[in-house]
Amino acid sequence: MADYEPVLLRNVGVDGSRTLDVYRARGGYKAAEKVVKDMTADDVIDEVKRAGLRGRGGAGFPAGVKWGFLPKGRKRTLLCVNADESEPPTFCNRVLMEHDPHQVIEGIIIAGYATRAQIAYVYMRVEFHEQFHIMQNAIDEAYAAGLLGKNILGSGYDLEVYVHRGAGAYVCGEETGLIESIEGKRGYPRIKPPFPAVEGLFRMPTVVNNVETLANLPHIIERGADWFLGIGTPSSAGPKLFCVCGPVNRPGCYEAPMTITCEELIMGDAFGRGMTDNLPVKAVFPGGTSMGVITGDELQMKMDFDDPRNFGMLGLGTAAAVVVNNKTDIRAVLRNVARFYALESCGQCTQCREGTNWMYRIASRIEHGAGRIEDLDLIEEVAGRMGMMPGLSICGLPDGATFPIQGIVRKFRGELEEHIANQEPGKAEAVLSVLN
Amino acid sequence: MAWQTINRNEPVFDADAPPVLSEAVREKIRSFFPRYDTKRAALLPALHVVQDTLGHVSWKAMAEIAEVLDIHPSDVFDTMSFYTHFWNHPKGEKTITACRSITCELLGGREVLDAIKKHLGIDEHETTPDGKYSLVTEECLAGCDHSPCMLINEKLHKRVRAADVPALLAAADNDKIDIPRSTLFDAPQESQRAGSGSADGKTDDQVGTNVAE
Ligand SMILES: Cc1cc2nc3c(=O)[nH]c(=O)nc-3n(C[C@H](O)[C@H](O)[C@H](O)COP(=O)(O)O)c2cc1C
Ligand code: SF4
Ligand code: FES
Numbered sequence: 001m002a003d004y005e006p007v008l009l010r011n012v013g014v015d016g017s018r019t020l021d022v023y024r025a026r027g028g029y030k031a032a033e034k035v036v037k038d039m040t041a042d043d044v045i046d047e048v049k050r051a052g053l054r055g056r057g058g059a060g061f062p063a064g065v066k067w068g069f070l071p072k073g074r075k076r077t078l079l080c081v082n083a084d085e086s087e088p089p090t091f092c093n094r095v096l097m098e099h100d101p102h103q104v105i106e107g108i109i110i111a112g113y114a115t116r117a118q119i120a121y122v123y124m125r126v127e128f129h130e131q132f133h134i135m136q137n138a139i140d141e142a143y144a145a146g147l148l149g150k151n152i153l154g155s156g157y158d159l160e161v162y163v164h165r166g167a168g169a170y171v172c173g174e175e176t177g178l179i180e181s182i183e184g185k186r187g188y189p190r191i192k193p194p195f196p197a198v199e200g201l202f203r204m205p206t207v208v209n210n211v212e213t214l215a216n217l218p219h220i221i222e223r224g225a226d227w228f229l230g231i232g233t234p235s236s237a238g239p240k241l242f243c244v245c246g247p248v249n250r251p252g253c254y255e256a257p258m259t260i261t262c263e264e265l266i267m268g269d270a271f272g273r274g275m276t277d278n279l280p281v282k283a284v285f286p287g288g289t290s291m292g293v294i295t296g297d298e299l300q301m302k303m304d305f306d307d308p309r310n311f312g313m314l315g316l317g318t319a320a321a322v323v324v325n326n327k328t329d330i331r332a333v334l335r336n337v338a339r340f341y342a343l344e345s346c347g348q349c350t351q352c353r354e355g356t357n358w359m360y361r362i363a364s365r366i367e368h369g370a371g372r373i374e375d376l377d378l379i380e381e382v383a384g385r386m387g388m389m390p391g392l393s394i395c396g397l398p399d400g401a402t403f404p405i406q407g408i409v410r411k412f413r414g415e416l417e418e419h420i421a422n423q424e425p426g427k428a429e430a431v432l433s434v435l436n
Numbered sequence: 437m438a439w440q441t442i443n444r445n446e447p448v449f450d451a452d453a454p455p456v457l458s459e460a461v462r463e464k465i466r467s468f469f470p471r472y473d474t475k476r477a478a479l480l481p482a483l484h485v486v487q488d489t490l491g492h493v494s495w496k497a498m499a500e501i502a503e504v505l506d507i508h509p510s511d512v513f514d515t516m517s518f519y520t521h522f523w524n525h526p527k528g529e530k531t532i533t534a535c536r537s538i539t540c541e542l543l544g545g546r547e548v549l550d551a552i553k554k555h556l557g558i559d560e561h562e563t564t565p566d567g568k569y570s571l572v573t574e575e576c577l578a579g580c581d582h583s584p585c586m587l588i589n590e591k592l593h594k595r596v597r598a599a600d601v602p603a604l605l606a607a608a609d610n611d612k613i614d615i616p617r618s619t620l621f622d623a624p625q626e627s628q629r630a631g632s633g634s635a636d637g638k639t640d641d642q643v644g645t646n647v648a649e
Contacts, residue, residue: 085578086575086576086578087576088537088538088539088575088576088580089537089538089539089576089580089583090576090578090580091578091579091580091581093578094578094579119471125578126484126521127533127574127577127578127587128578129587129589129590129591129592129613130590130592130613130615132618132621133613133615133616133617133618134615136618136620137616137618140618160471162471163620164480164481165480165481165484165621166480166519166521167480167483167484167519167520167521167522168519168520168521168574169518169519169520170575181480182472182477182480183474183476183477184474184476184477184478184479184480184505184507184511184515185476185514185515186514186515186518187518187519202472202473202474202477204473243580243581245539245580245581245583246538246539246542246543246580246583247542247543251580251581251582251583252581253581285538289538320580322538322539322542322580324542328542332541333538333542336536336537336538336541337538339536340537340538340575340576343575344575346518
């Protein structure tokens, strides 16, 4: 992996990488120009389909196929760029927007052209302040250079790009929650079908794509689908960004093919460079917390779209790994993760609202030394009965709670049982009277 | 956060009080209309602009936003109450948003939060008596390569240690970012035409952005 040449991150660290001049000087906007001047929308879709570019936002759905679901005779299409990035511990979209905003804009132009969208909304979480200013200034620059707005580069193609700032809600990263949020409503995810491609924002055919997905497009156009397929494996093709963080020596966002293992991501010289103080790895949430957890003995897991399932994980997710060392009490991890979903559930589905909060209460009492041995079965049972996968909720948020929580309880059951067995007598009653 | 309600007590709504939104603010809100199919879609932008102008979004301001957007005031509150970013009672001059998620917690985030609480003498969702600081926690700020981190207004502080907290909070410019800003979602500025989006003083026409005809 040492000789891998970064593509998505190639401008990071280059002086002035945020500016149009530098981006152009390094070959930027050639792909967009080729697309709007020399290609038809269907040419672009075919090339992206052939490359097998799978969405980087978490679900891994092929972008070209999603675009293909747009109704044939439609009058309008809207493009939403998902820059909500709120899944702990994911920050690769931030890095892309912060260091190379024009790469993202070029991706937006290509996706917009392919889907025949004339408006793109960049839905950005409000906590991205600097990134908002950077993106907005880059957008202003692109307008001034005729790369956005009416008649882009004289091609006759029009595209307006508007940043829409969120206001603090994880669930607005879910594509239909995002759509509702742009419409000025609570970010309540919608029941599907209809899928956004058929009826989305303002009831128009809508495509939602993640920032990193879009950042791949200029390279697919410029270098071709075959180049893309030459990286990684057929089902996990192309360059990918990985985050690694927690008590490691060099936390950061790194680019690699999806043949990399979790171990290499944490230990590799080009990546995390090992654990701080050489402490052993106890657990890793390798795909964002929502995907589940692996133990220090499972680090051989490949960071691709398929292998995580062999380790009881939901999927690759956002490919962002947070590492837990052996000094950490797994109860604190359980409670922290459970709290996230409890507080971020939008509350419209009873199973999810009650289930995530029930699990948080259980995790809290376990952490406070007031667990009951039957709580472990209980939390697993609750986790299994609230998701979209068993058909009990509208969106994937509760499934994202199930996998890490069930994973922790299953894979660290011995440790949890030991803690519960060693609790101070009488503490349970005292704590429970406060917590419940 | 969503369905759980945080303390939103605020003085009783006085319908007869003079309007709180100036014509410039209303104009700035209206400048977002051409971007969307519905006026209601300008609600989040409106709330951002109003909160930047008034420091919070009072009941009165909500009613006036409703008027500009042609929707019911309850729709404004319904949406607003869903999002943690908006305050309907006054907040401090600077808002500290400390990350409470997993990576930050693993690297000392709890200690940092405790140090802030102790130093300021306030708990979450509270404001110091001198009106200087408000404190909230948020889930992952997508800065986990720099954990533990926190925002002071727009400024992200990275790798914060509990011991650094007093000095950090004493620094006058701890909320300043050193990159060119876009004023798109800010309070309208005297010198600028409402709706202007650029930090460098260019108008929309010059940069060709933001507001479509
Ligand atoms: C609860 C929840 C939160 C999500 N948050 C994000 C997010 O912050 N960013 C993102 O790109 N996708 C997020 N997604 C996935 C989106 O629904 C959607 O699949 C994605 O934006 C599609 O883009 P892609 O096909 O380019 O990956 C989330 C999904 C769920 C269920
Ligand atoms: S599953 Fe949970 S987060 Fe998703 S819509 Fe239902 S209540 Fe909201
Ligand atoms: S966990 Fe704190 S920024 Fe991600």
